[in-house]
Amino acid sequence: MSNVLKSLLVGTALTCASTAQAVELEVTHWWTSGGEAAAVSKFADAWNATGNTWLDGAIAGSGGTARPIIISRILGGDPMAATQLNHGRQAEELIEAGLLLDLTDVADAGGWRDIVNPTALLDSCTLDGKIYCVPVNIHSAQWIWLSHAAYENAGLDVPTDWHEFVASADELQAAGTLPLAMGQQGWQQSIAFGAITIAVAGLDAWKGVNVSKDASVARGPEYTAVFEAVVAARELARGSNVQDWNLATNMVITGQAGAQIMGDWAQGEFAVAEQVEGVDYSCLPGLGLNAVLDTGGDAFYFPVNDDPEITAAQKELAALLISPEVQVSFNLAKGSLPVRGDIDMSSANGCMQKGLGILADGGVLPSSDITFSADTQTQIEDLMAQFWSGDMSAANAQASYADLIESAD
Amino acid sequence: MTVISDPPSKSAKRPNRLFRNIMAKIASIPMVVTALVVFVGCTAWTITYSFTGSRMLPKTKWVGLDQYDRLWDTDRWIISIKNLAIYGACSMILTLFLGFCLAACLDRKIRFESAFRTIFLYPFALSFVVTGLVWQWILNPDFGLQSVVRNWGWESFTFNPLNDPDTVMYGLLIAGLWQGTGLIMCIMLAGLRGIDDDIWKAAKVDGIGTIKTYVVVVIPMMRPVFITSLVLIAAGIIKLYDLVVAQTGGGPGLSSEVPAKYVIEYMFRAQNLGQGFAASTMMLCSVVVILIPWAYLEFGGRKRG
Structure with a gap:
């Protein structure tokens, strides 16, 4: 494992020498069904378009299978650069143990407080006034x-x-x-x-x-x-x-x-x-x-990393995931609702329009x-x-x- | 020089014994340390933390026996224990029985013995995950055995053990036996080959039938082989996990849950380490309860005899 990591780091160093700031980030998630894979490729494309590299770490099986793998990798000192989790209380103890990156400065710069709708989503990413995750979509089960x-x-x-x-x-x-x-x-x-x-x-x-x-x-x-x-x-x-x-x-x-x-x-x-x-x-x-x-859904968390270059890239990725274009293309592919109310979702189909209407009316739990x-x-x-x-x-x-x-x- | 007087000889002999085969002892230090730290140390750590309210991360927040109270109050745990008992009893008896029968058949100097031995042993080369998936497909009513037989014209044939809560453990048992019997057969065959031909000749002279010779003479002589098989099968039963995950995922409902799966899921999916540790400690207890009387009989008895 560490050999793979080393060769990856060497590879990263080499690409750094040629291009200015191309960083390879490993992103783990459990989006493996047809529709989900189509959606996650929107994230990957957007990230690759910035000159960086998205290293896809899809874990087959549902969240129940993937979450233990993700958490044990973070606890075991082999963190990925970014990972999907459901926002809520799943990462509570990881945050308390100081294993996840504080994104408050990115959130302030992007004005997340104002754009995320419903704001409860951001609250579930917040612990002691600091923001630790980027909500990327809203999923409802009903x-x-x-x-x-x-x-x-x-x-x-x-x-x-x-x-x-x-x-x-x-x-x-x-x-x-x-x-x-x-x-x-x-x-x-x-x-x-x-x-x-x-x-x-x-x-x-x-x-x-x-x-x-x-x-x-x-x-x-x-x-x-x-x-x-x-x-x-x-x-x-x-x-x-x-x-x-x-x-x-x-x-x-x-x-x-x-x-x-x-x-x-x-x-x-x-x-x-x-x-x-x-x-x-x-x-x-x-x-x-x-x-x-x-208003459950998926959010991305970024485990703390020693390498300042990776940390900078993590913050860049966090801002990208919530940017308007990426939100639209991702959520259209996934069939989920976007986390910001200020974007044009008119190309969404009838079911999503129903969902957007309910969100706008505040019918959220x-x-x-x-x-x-x-x-x-x-x-x-x-x-x-x-x-x-x-x-x-x-x-x-x-x-x-x-x-x-x-x-x- | 130690022969001169008695007292110094004693004091010189003791360190002598300690330093005898010194290189071998140094060489075994890593193994001893591993055994102490990994097995004894981690077991003690697990048991200690089973008395805490640890959630995702281990914390020393003592809660006494709460985790155990909750464990024995949980339907899923009780179901798991019952399932393991059914699977364990059937698997133990059938594996020994089938393994011995197959070995005895091969031992009758049949043709193509090595071909049959390879065929029977082959499933053992597959992992439990592969075995589970293969048998999930074979037992699937829509494209497995049931549909094949129905396509042959026997329309009313029904064989769907995996989707019925009452029979799902037997569906698992079929896969477990298919995978595990070959190895036991090979061990038994080796045991049978160790029986001297003279025994068979003597039995023939005395006019004892073949089956009776097996039951009355050969099986008692194969006691060590049976003990080895027993330990191997028992270890396989206790750690039954991957077969269930691959074949049924614990379903339908909770009807094929097993203790090891409870431990894993409560430790990682439910993020409740304390509960998982309590369950794994109970698994350890059950092994110890079986192991200690057996070890006493097996090793304690021999010393006296």
Whole structure:
């Protein structure tokens, strides 16, 4: 490893001798599906265009696989130049241990305080008044994606909210279509649970549990209704044997399944398959009932480096990632919302326009990455994995969930 | 010169013993230090920090037995333990049984013995990750074994162990056996070759049947070989992790979770080192509980005998 590093450094030194300030930065991320890879290449192209070199460190698997690798590399003294993480509390302890670069001067120079919308995004990058990450996009999880082909095949109209979808499920099944595609992984089931909660229980109950961590709300009647709705939904997803989210999305694209509850990153898969919103598929934010979105997303963190040249390049890259042109091209490819409200996104399609509208109206919630620690989230995901794929009763699941909320941090 | 009087001879002998084979002892120092620091030291460190509330980074914030309370209160951990018990019992018995049967068959002086030996041993050359992926595809109902048999015309054939919470551990077991039996077979075969031909002749003279000779005479003689196999299989069972990750990812739901996976995920994905350390300490305890009585019987008994 150190040999590779040395040869890289030598290589960098050689290029330095010829061009003025070409620096090679290794950037790790877990954007590996078709749509995601297309999006990250926009960053790489923009960075390479400045005369520097983007060394792509894609880590296959979802964040759950990639994050431990990234964190152990930072802790183990072999830091990359920049890395994707979800903003929120994932990097909290790394910041406290002084392992991440303070970007406050870049942020002040770029006026991030004024341009980042919603400002909560920047707050989640901030610890003790200093900014440690660049938010690059906003992802929201509360979407349902509907396949027009599946509904045409069954001779039905495409539903406009969750209740209509549930009502249409029997006829879909009769037409040989799986109503709900669901990747059998805890985080996906957790997302579906969260989306159904906002749709069924409403915002106040959601905030009571997710923000105030009030276990009595989680034991209350609103949440009983949620768990019963999930029991109904898991019957609709029986027979969905895929694991990865993009395979589940593919079932919707090909019309094998009627719908999928998944974050707006699913949009990228539809785009890669050259499907058109409103013709081939529909999207309903907040499952068509409560049109609010959470503001999770991706951010880039820059581990502290001894080499002043690399540190300067890191800051340059940080400023580039949030610059208007890069924001537009990246977010159009990824299907996510930009982190700044002052750019022209008119070329975005219908789903993104819906999302932008909700953002502009201020219908935003903090994401679970921001409200819960990774530990609590893992426990909730474990419970959801057990609940969705087994035959756990709604009452038992609710009791376990309330216990988790009680000890959550 | 030490022969002259007794007291100096004793004091001279002691350092003598210490410095005997001095070069060999110096040469083994790195290994001894490694064993002490890496195995004993890190184990002690892990156990110590399992009593702390460490999250992403180890911190000495003592919480007593809280991590263990939470561990034994967690469904996922209980499921993991049960799964490992099912997998362990089946894997232990079946690997020994199949390994011995295969070895005995090869030992009957069949044709193409070396070809068969290579075929049976070949899966062992593959990593668990490859094994897991291959068997995930073979057991996939849409393009694996089930669809092949259905295409042959047997439309009602259903074989889908990996997507049913009740059978998923057996789906893992098939892959584990496929991978591990070959090695045990080779060890057993070596053991069988170590049995003197005269034993077989004597059994024949006494009119004992072939199978009975195996069970009554040969197997007891192969005790050391069985012990070796047992240790190898047991070590494989306890550290079962990569096969699960590659083949099922712990699913459906939590139905194929195993303890090692719990440790890894709580240490790194949940960023809760304390909880992961508590779980790994429990794994160590279970190994120790099995190992100590066995070591006592195996080594303590021999000294007395």
